[in-house]
Amino acid sequence: MTTLRSRIDTSSEVFQRNAEAFEGKRQIIAEARAAAIAGGDARAHRRHAERGKLTARRRVVELLDPGTPFMEIGQLAGHDVYDEPVPSAALITGIGVVGGRPVMVFANDATVKGGTYFPLTVQKHLRAQKIARENGLPCVYLVDSGGIYLPLQEDLFPDEYHLGRIFRNIAELSALGLPQIAAVMGSCTAGGAYIPAMCDEAVIVRGNGTIFLGGPQLVRAATGEVVDAETLGGADLHTRVTGVADHLAENDEHALELVRDIVRRTGPGTVSAPPRSPRPPLYDPAELPGILSADLREPIAAREILARLLDGSEFAEYRARYGPTLVCGTGHVGGYPVGVVINDGVLFPESAQKGANFIELCAQRDIPLLFLHNINGFMVGAEYEADGIAKHGAKLVNAVSCAKVPKFSLVVGGSFGAGNFAMCGRSMGPRLMAMWPNAKSTAVGAEQTATVMALIRGDQLAKEGKTLSAEEEESIKRPIIETYERQSHPLYYAARLWVDAVVDPTDTREWLTLCLATAADAPQQETRFGVFRM
The missing domain is CATH 3.90.226.10 (2-enoyl-CoA Hydratase; Chain A, domain 1)
Structure with missing residues (x-):
């Protein structure tokens, strides 16, 4: 074992120039991260609070053991991808500790488009389930979603790794002995209803939680029946009549405590200490x-x-x-x-x-x-x-x-x-x-790609007895470099x-x-x- 020795002069002009350049790049990420953490706009947050609901990020904090870290996955998903803002792809995912046991947490953010599933939301959900499978983690789903974002249904529904894969994963993870636990804290509509229905145990919040395959509008459109959301799929129905949910919670805080208790009862799951005591590096x-x-x-x-x-x-x-x-x-x-x-x-x-x-x-x-x-x-x-x-x-x-x-x-x-x-x-x-x-x-560096494309065009012109002018070469290279810089x-x-x-x-x-x-x-x-x- 060798102790590495630094040869860097932290007072040098090069070091200072590098640090200044990095600060600008760091600021870009910080601004995007702040937008992701903020979630939906002020109006959506106000409506959410008026219903007595905690925000998705607050739910995660209340769920986790105090003082333990939360390793968020995909926080920047959806940034500037769609025509309208979809911070964190309307879903918070990450690894945290509940009752002393590491778990994968999924929390729909209903302040972002009602927590509906965009293509990246599905992709993010599946990615987190894959990580849970690889690391042997139970899954906790804090459900508050209006289902799929219907204008993009072709990118959400039919394929192997679209919405249905979420439910298949729940079944397979449960079969592997990894507990699947849901707390329905808001709307749980259409295919999304299968999340609590397929989990090992489910909690539902009185007054806010609803579970139905077809919401009141769809029921009316399909059958002519007029029915309100609570009657159609509220907490009383599903804990007293259908058994779709197992536990009735009075509010978000109560629901999260019930989930914590369920995780504790799923068996031991302590976090192993590292094999040797951690030590900081010699250099900052x-x-x-x-x-x-x-x-x-x-x-x-x-x-x-x-x-x-x-x-x-x-x-x-x-x-x-x-x-x-x-x-x-x-x-x-x-x-x-x-x-x-x-x-x-x-x-x-x-x-x-x-x-x-x-x-x-x-x-x-x-x-x-x-x-x-x-x-x-x-x-x-x-x-x-x-x-x-x-x-x-x-x-x-x-x-x-x-x-x-x-x-x-x-x-x-x-x-x-x-x-x-x-x-x-x-x-x-x-x-x-x-x-x-x-x-x-990127697949190839921006300048190399631009040069290759210019050379190809030059060879084509040479066969015609022509040459590529400096202006034409620049017109080929510039848009390629700009695109690659943005995409890299x-x-x-x-x-x-x-x-x-x-x-x-x-x-x-x-x-x-x-x-x-x-x-x-x-x-x-x-x-x-x-x-x-x-």
């Missing part, structure tokens, strides 16, 4: 913004990042002298062991093989993996193609894909092309994935749930500790690798 994580290059075309020193993330800044590096553009090794975060894979340059055949070998070792020894991306991709060119870069890169992708230990992914700089796959991008199945506010990710931004990614969070560098150790703590008690899976092309 608050220095990270000054270390991160303002221009991602400039390198970011991998070991400087590790010196500010790992416990005691201690790192046991694997094959330090071989394939040096990929740094691999083991350390601890928050007292939990972790195998780290971080880029320190472009991926060469040697670095790809080294990464694959290291992942094999971690899988064999049940060590969780952390991938820290700052990668343009694999090295290209005739020499490297002849050296089998595609074959060697495939070994790394194979290892990343098949390793069944918990995998976590964080983009600290750039993450482009096949390098994203090799570093456990979203398609490779990390348990949780985040970006720093300065990070970027971490807020763009988080809004579409391509990552679970945008995490500030200063908060990263806390985020990673929660990731590792959640995975520590998760069901273990056996790793079986596919065929490695030798």
Whole structure:
């Protein structure tokens, strides 16, 4: 085990310039986060309060054990995606502790379009259920939703991973022995009625909670029957007559206490302590913004990042002298062991093989993996193609894909092309994935893409005996670069749930500790690798 030593001059002009550039990016995320936390507009909040209802975020706070953290997932979902604001995709999801047991929480935000389900709401709900399955977490649903957003029904209803998958997941999670608990605290309409109906136990709030497959308007349209919501599907009906709900609550606070009691009765679920006492790094994580290059075309020193993330800044590096553009090794975060894979340059055949070998070792020894991306991709060119870069890169992708230990992914700089796959991008199945506010990710870099498109057009014109003027080249490149810059931004990614969070560098150790703590008690899976092309 080696203690990493920093060589950064925090008083240098470069450090200060990097820190200033980062602050602007941090502010963009802070403003988006504030909008997500605010939820719906003032009028919606006023109506909500007049009905004696707590806000969705207040419900989550009241549900969780006092003083325990809440690891929110998908907070920025929906930001500037639709024609109208849909903060947090009208659904709050995250991992918290209830009755000493980690659970996945789902809370509809009825101040946002009545808590209706947009396509991203469904995607977010399914993502949280997937995380609950992987980590063996019970699910608590705080239901207050008008069902699907009907104008977008074609993107919500018919496909395999649309609304119906939520109900299938509830059934399968219950079959796995993971308790499914619902509290109906407002409207629960149409297909959404199956959430409490399929859960193991359900609570409903008198006066506000309603459950029906068809609301009063639909009933009237379909049958001509005129009936009010309370008669059609209120708390008295479902606790006294139908048995759709098991417990009657007088208000939101009472409902949440009933849910807490149900979770406590589902069995022991304590959070395991880390195997060794946590220690802070030798260097302050608050220095990270000054270390991160303002221009991602400039390198970011991998070991400087590790010196500010790992416990005691201690790192046991694997094959330090071989394939040096990929740094691999083991350390601890928050007292939990972790195998780290971080880029320190472009991926060469040697670095790809080294990464694959290291992942094999971690899988064999049940060590969780952390991938820290700052990668343009694999090295290209005739020499490297002849050296089998595609074959060697495939070994790394194979290892990343098949390793069944918990995998976590964080983009600290750039993450482009096949390098994203090799570093456990979203398609490779990390348990949780985040970006720093300065990070970027696209299939190919903006300037490279623009240059390629200009070259293609130039070749086409050459066949016609013409040349591409500087003005024409600029007219091709500019819109491509602008589009790629917008689409590569971490807020763009988080809004579409391509990552679970945008995490500030200063908060990263806390985020990673929660990731590792959640995975520590998760069901273990056996790793079986596919065929490695030798």
